Structure formats: structure tokens, C-alpha cells
Amino acid sequence: MKRLVGIVVALLGFMSPCWGQFSTVYNVPPDTPPRFIDSDDTQVNLFEGGSLGVGIALGSNLGTSANIEMNMYGGTLPRFxxxxxxxxxxxxxxxxxxxxxxxxxINIHDGMVGDGFGSDTFQINRGTANIYGGRILADVRIGEAVLNLYGGSIEGGFRGDQGAQVNLFVRDFFVDGMQVTDLVPGVRKDYGLLGRQMSGTLGDGSPFDVLNAEGHTSVTLVPEPSCMLLTAFALLGLRRGRR
Known part of the structure; x- marks a missing residue:
């Protein structure tokens, strides 16, 4: 099932450049995009064998940019x-x-965030991150943001700060080592789990073990046969939202 989900994600993922309308497109390789991209309607596609030098910044920190997209299919991205x-x-x-x-x-379907060397960080503030797969080796820090965790593995540290909303889509769920047995498939349940250790199995079959220190948590039980459809529908919804 986990392998099948990965195939669905990959197939839908490679369709992503078809949905947006962009006046400027950089394909790496062979193109070399600028270090800072704040022009509207710009797309960057990073493919296997490509690299973005010292990294890239998308959008203006003044909040004046619109419709800027980066799709990473392979290669390396030193700083983002x-x-x-x-x-x-x-x-x-x-x-x-x-x-x-x-x-x-941010939408993570596959790949590796952090290379396991040094003090890599994955920090989300006042935005939304959807993790469907891949490996997160960097230390995760969720500020006043939303994290939807469907699959993949979080292998570094994890912290949900005050104002964070962490939504877990699971096959089973434990709090401080005790299994929660009153979950209803497809029904979201909110928990006050500040400072509690949360573990279990995500919708794609990956185990997780995280501490949501100060944020809010919701849990949705996903029956195993529905895992692939959940991921596919989530991706299709993302595509429709970008048309």
C-alpha cells in the first residue's frame, strides 16, 4: 500500500507544471534562475542533477508577490x-x-529535507505545510502555522510552538505510550496535548513520534484501504486550487 501511494503521488506530482500559468519558467538544468525571485507568475523546476548554488528565495518578504511556484523533482537545494x-x-x-x-x-511528497549533517532546520511560520511522504531529517519547528501530516518520516527534532496547529492523519495513535481507542474513521478530533508525547502510524504506514510542546493538535483516523485515495484526493484538491 505504501509503495502504491508513492506511485500515485509521483504521477500526480509530475502533472503539476501543467496547471499553473506562468510568464517566466526556469528549468534547472540548464537554466540558472536568480537567487531572489519576487516577480509574479514565475515558476522554477529543479530536476535530477541540478543544483541552485547557494539556494533560492521565493517571493518578497514584504508580501507583494503572487503566483510564484517551485517544483523540486530532484537535485540539491542548499538553502531555501x-x-x-x-x-x-x-x-x-x-x-x-x-x-x-x-x-x-509547502507540499512535501517525497525527497529528503536535510541531509543528516550539521544543524539543518525546517521552520514554518504563519503558513501551511502538507507532508505526504519523504524523509524530514532536519529539526522541525512549527510557529503560528498549520502542519498537516499525512505520511513520511520526521527523523529530527520536532517542536510545535504556541499558535501552531498540527493535524495528524493516522492509522493508530498513542499519547505517552497509551493507545487512543475512541477515534472514528474520517472524523477529526481535537486534543489538548501540550507537552505530551504523540506517536503512532501515519496514513501511509510510516511511524511517527513527536512532541507538540505548545501548539494545538487534531487527529483523524484513516483506515488503511483508504490511504491511497486520501492522498490522491488531497493532491487533486491542491491542483484544482491552483487552476
Whole structure:
């Protein structure tokens, strides 16, 4: 099932450049985009074998940009910053060093965030991050933001700060080692779990073990046969929202 979900995600993912309308498109390789991209209607596609040098910043930190998108299918991204009006979709490759998002949208389907060396960070503030798969080796920090965790593995540290909303889509769920048995499939349940250890199995079959220190948590039980459909519908909804 987990392998099948990955195939669905990959197939839908490779369709993503078809949905948006962009006046400027950079395909890496062979193109070399600027370090700072704040012009509206711009798309960057990073493919296997490509690299963005010292990194890239999407959108203006003044919040004046619109319709800026980056799709990462492979390659390496040393440093990443995104600001309002931008979307980052990751389907493969590796990010290293700092990954910082402010009021933007992040979708992780596959690939590796952080390379396991040094003090890599994955920080989301006042935006939304959807994690469907991949490996998160960097330390995760969720500020006043929304994290929807459907699958993948979080292998570094994790902290949900005050104002964070962490939404878990699980097959099973434990709090401080005790299984929660009153979940109803497809029904969201909110918890006050400040400072509690949360663990279990995500919708794609990946185990998780995180501490949501100060934020709010919701849990939705996903029956195993529905896992692939959940991921597919979530991706299709994302595509429709970008038409």
C-alpha cells in the first residue's frame, strides 16, 4: 500500500507544471534562475542533477508577490526561503542547511529535507505545510502555522510552538505510550496535548513520534484501504486550487 501511494503521488506530482500559468519558467538544468525571485507568475523546476548554488528565495518578504511556484523533482537545494505568494512542491531531491517558510505553502511528497549533517532546520511560520511522504531529517519547528501530516518520516527534532496547529492523519495513535481507542474513521478530533508525547502510524504506514510542546493538535483516523485515495484526493484538491 505504501509503495502504491508513492506511485500515485509521483504521477500526480509530475502533472503539476501543467496547471499553473506562468510568464517566466526556469528549468534547472540548464537554466540558472536568480537567487531572489519576487516577480509574479514565475515558476522554477529543479530536476535530477541540478543544483541552485547557494539556494533560492521565493517571493518578497514584504508580501507583494503572487503566483510564484517551485517544483523540486530532484537535485540539491542548499538553502531555501519562501514568503507570501509562493508555493513549494517537493517530489524528490535533497534540501540542506536552512529551510524557512513565512506565510507560504509547502507540499512535501517525497525527497529528503536535510541531509543528516550539521544543524539543518525546517521552520514554518504563519503558513501551511502538507507532508505526504519523504524523509524530514532536519529539526522541525512549527510557529503560528498549520502542519498537516499525512505520511513520511520526521527523523529530527520536532517542536510545535504556541499558535501552531498540527493535524495528524493516522492509522493508530498513542499519547505517552497509551493507545487512543475512541477515534472514528474520517472524523477529526481535537486534543489538548501540550507537552505530551504523540506517536503512532501515519496514513501511509510510516511511524511517527513527536512532541507538540505548545501548539494545538487534531487527529483523524484513516483506515488503511483508504490511504491511497486520501492522498490522491488531497493532491487533486491542491491542483484544482491552483487552476
Amino acid at each position: 526561503n519562501s514568503f507570501p505568494g509562493s508555493t513549494f512542491n517537493m517530489f524528490g531531491g535533497t534540501t540542506t542547511s536552512t529551510f524557512f517558510s513565512l506565510s507560504s505553502k
